[in-house]
Amino acid sequence: MSSLFVNHININAITNNEFTYDRVKNISDWILNRVDLRPKIAIVCGSGLGGLGERVQDARIFPYEEIPDFPRSTVVGHKGNLIVGKLNEIPVICMQGRFHSYEGYSNALCTLPMKVFKLMGVQTVLLTCAAGGLNQSFKVGDIMLIKDHVAPLLWTLQNPLIGHNDERFGPRFPACNNIYKKNLRDIFRSIAEEKQIELQEGNYAYLGGPNYETVTELKALIQMGGDAVGASTANEALVASYCGMNVLAIALITNKAVIEYDSQDFPCHEEVIQIANQKACVLQELVTELVKFLDF
Numbered sequence: 001m002s003s004l005f006v007n008h009i010n011i012n013a014i015t016n017n018e019f020t021y022d023r024v025k026n027i028s029d030w031i032l033n034r035v036d037l038r039p040k041i042a043i044v045c046g047s048g049l050g051g052l053g054e055r056v057q058d059a060r061i062f063p064y065e066e067i068p069d070f071p072r073s074t075v076v077g078h079k080g081n082l083i084v085g086k087l088n089e090i091p092v093i094c095m096q097g098r099f100h101s102y103e104g105y106s107n108a109l110c111t112l113p114m115k116v117f118k119l120m121g122v123q124t125v126l127l128t129c130a131a132g133g134l135n136q137s138f139k140v141g142d143i144m145l146i147k148d149h150v151a152p153l154l155w156t157l158q159n160p161l162i163g164h165n166d167e168r169f170g171p172r173f174p175a176c177n178n179i180y181k182k183n184l185r186d187i188f189r190s191i192a193e194e195k196q197i198e199l200q201e202g203n204y205a206y207l208g209g210p211n212y213e214t215v216t217e218l219k220a221l222i223q224m225g226g227d228a229v230g231a232s233t234a235n236e237a238l239v240a241s242y243c244g245m246n247v248l249a250i251a252l253i254t255n256k257a258v259i260e261y262d263s264q265d266f267p268c269h270e271e272v273i274q275i276a277n278q279k280a281c282v283l284q285e286l287v288t289e290l291v292k293f294l295d296f
């Protein structure tokens with residue numbers, strides 16, 4: 001667990017130095033020693049989207065507190081279970097709840113599960129999240145396929161790749177112009193088309209939270225090319241991609257960003273969870289179908 005000294009910065013608190021290969025391997029082995037399946041697909045459930053975990057058959061459920069060196073989920077709508085089982089007959093590992101930096105975790109710790117997945121042999125990571133709609137043509141309840149991200153927080157010492165680089169995870173200078181794989185987006189789009197589910201596509205803007213954004217911040221994020229905003233996913237996508245895994249990410253638009261000054265509309269987490277719960281089954285249907293195409 002990271003520690004922070006206020007007067008002289010303990011570099012381990014903001015870098016990946018604490019999560020050595022051996023320590024990550026220890027977590028990965030702990031899980032593998034307790035299950036027979038060897039999933040090649042990992043799924044991360046965002047706020048209010050954990051219902052996907054309930055679709056997993058023959059499930060072994062590990063509450064996060066039982067897993068050595070694993071953080072705890074502290075956010076409403078994030079159950080805190082790691083589930084290994086079969087979705088649509090395909091072996092998967094599913095995180096029912098993720099970690100956010102506003103919970104007090106370094107971004108290295110928030111993204112630790114991606115490194116664990118890598119050492120378990122996972123090849124494809126499916127990230128889901130709740131997000132605020134920046135793109136004015138989006139409606140509440142829309143599903144947005146993430147094409148790219150803009151992540152000002154990752155331009156700072158919050159970047160989870162800062163610190164000693166162990167090449168067994170990935171390269172010192174990873175390319176990031178192709179994180180969200182086009183072939184996976186194409187498959188997802190064709191599944192949605194077949195099911196006649198409308199899909200948006202756009203860029204995810206990542207901020208640290210926990211506060212929702214000011215009007216001026218939202219306008220800046222729109223100028224930067226953001227179509228949806230949230231406090232997760234981009235950090236995980238960065239580390240998963242760095243580790244050589246394929247990434248597909250999907251945002252559920254739970255609220256429209258309020259970009260008028262002096263508006264009396266406010267985003268709130270209760271509404272985020274409520275909309276996510278209402279729309280979760282559509283997302284679940286798409287992901288359940290998708291995994292059949294990813295088990296190569």
Ligand SMILES: O=P(O)(O)O[C@H]1O[C@H](CO)[C@@H](O)[C@H]1O
Binds near residue numbers: 230
């Ligand atoms: O990104 P997920 O985990 O879905 O959660 C989203 O919902 C919370 C805000 O309501 C924030 O944590 C935001 O990132």
